[in-house]
Amino acid sequence: MTIDTNDILNSILESLDHVDYIRPEEIPNIDLYMDQVTTFMDDHFSSTKRYSDDKILTKTMINNYTKNNLLPPSVKKKYSREHMLLLILIYYFKNILSIRDIETVLKPLREKYFSGDDMIQLSDIYKEVCEMEKSRIEPMKASVQEAYEKSRSAFADMPEGEDQEKLKLFAFICSLSFDVYLKKMMIEKIIDELSAKEKEE
Template identity: 35%
Template sequence: MSKSEDIAQKLDLESTIHEDDIPIIDLYMDQVIQLFDAKYNDTLRNEEEKVLTKTMINNYAKGKLFIPIKNKRYSKKHIMLINLIYQMKGALSIKDIKSVLEPLNDKMESEDFLLEKFYRSWIIIQQNNAQNFLEEMKTHEIVVENQEADENDQLILLIASLSNMSNAYRKAAELLVDELNERRKGT
């Protein structure tokens, strides 16, 4: 198994909360955390890291990142939005995530917006990204292996290369957040 395949396997990028994984009944916060732990716990870097905590969920609610909860229970829509937050929080600030999700939250409150349809589209994109990641990793690995460097230096070069791409993707996402904000101001 190549380094790229090993990394892709450990990251388990295809792991996600599918719509069918979300119970039809509303869940209490502890149940939401259990659902996220069941899906994402194997993708954590170490045991000290947490997938989701009560504090995180409370901060998302206070920050109005998703529609208000009712009777301390989280609906299927809440869980879908929390999963979107979970996916974006590694690259974007909470402020940017709020800007991204605000139009969806507004649509859910004022229109007949089907979050489920949007979420299914997101899952398809996420699964496609997981497949593309392995191919991109292999490309980075080949480029690094072609450099005249010892094994440790090659590992450092691979880390630097991946960090560089991560920054490029994050900055591209931030530019798109700014564009979304400008569009919202113009309407």
Template identity: 40%
Template sequence: MGKMKQLLEQYGLDAALSLEEIPKIDLYMDQVIQLFENKFADSKRNEEEKVLTKTMINNYAKGKLIFPIHNKKYSREHLILISLIYQLKGALSINDIKTTLDGLNKRILKEDIDLEAFYNSYLNLTGKSTEQFKAEMERREKEVRNEIESNSSYLEQVMMISSLVHMSNLYRKIAEKLVDEIIVEKEGKRQK
């Protein structure tokens, strides 16, 4: 294999929309799409893949994943939420994302959250996670080589893919259980 370090560097794993990159003025949809396309271009699997489309944004709005926009413009808060959705949609269903972000949207509307501080904390944690992930990939690559004794790069790739998918499934399942806890907590509050 040996390509792991190169893959990690070129895939844009560190890509995140920082607060400094989010304009302090409201943006039209085309501007939002351009901002995300520019920022996350390296994380696309191929050139045809779109980071964000008008349909996606409209579906987020219709599905109430983001609070309503005003005058066809998206605020900093909307962009932060869209950034979170972009990350969450890789592992969670739209319904799970809605459940996860519902309380955040309500707090934004009530002005009961410092969203920028929350988002900075999120960015700090994802930065640490990315560094841990890179170290884990180097360790895992060595483990795969030790498991596959045939010196077959194809078999090493299959083993690495299988191992990564397994880890991804474990993380996704725990995330889904945490979403389920949000649902149970909401239902518990309604019953009282």
């Protein structure tokens, strides 16, 4: 089996070009029933599925998020635009953070901005954060490219061939994983500080 690592890199960089977010104006202006919520999420996040049978959001997940204080309860079995914005944020966080950590991170949004009574709306916060994240795509591509180039110089003492290519690819995966590990560690450190401060207060 021949591994074309260049193709893998190009595929990764191309996929980063297509990263986008659901804009607040794309969310229906009416409150939605649970089935409509899951359908909306499935439709908008289908391209992020790794496997075709992956579930983006289920009724059980929504109930679990409410039970664990990530999401305020529905009103008369309907979910508002604010519910939808929190569900989108939960979707992004759940791949790297525990339920407890997500609860801590989203607490200020739930408590202060969910009702829509504040001068700053939850949709404004969501939009600002997403735009900021979009600006991170180009630096991320440069970082991935650099990790790839460094991995290409790994295992130079080995004879050229399939085994060397596999180890170079392994080095690339390790480099990307290390970035994720360090960032996750930093996020958890911030969350721990937030939790400790809350307990003091």
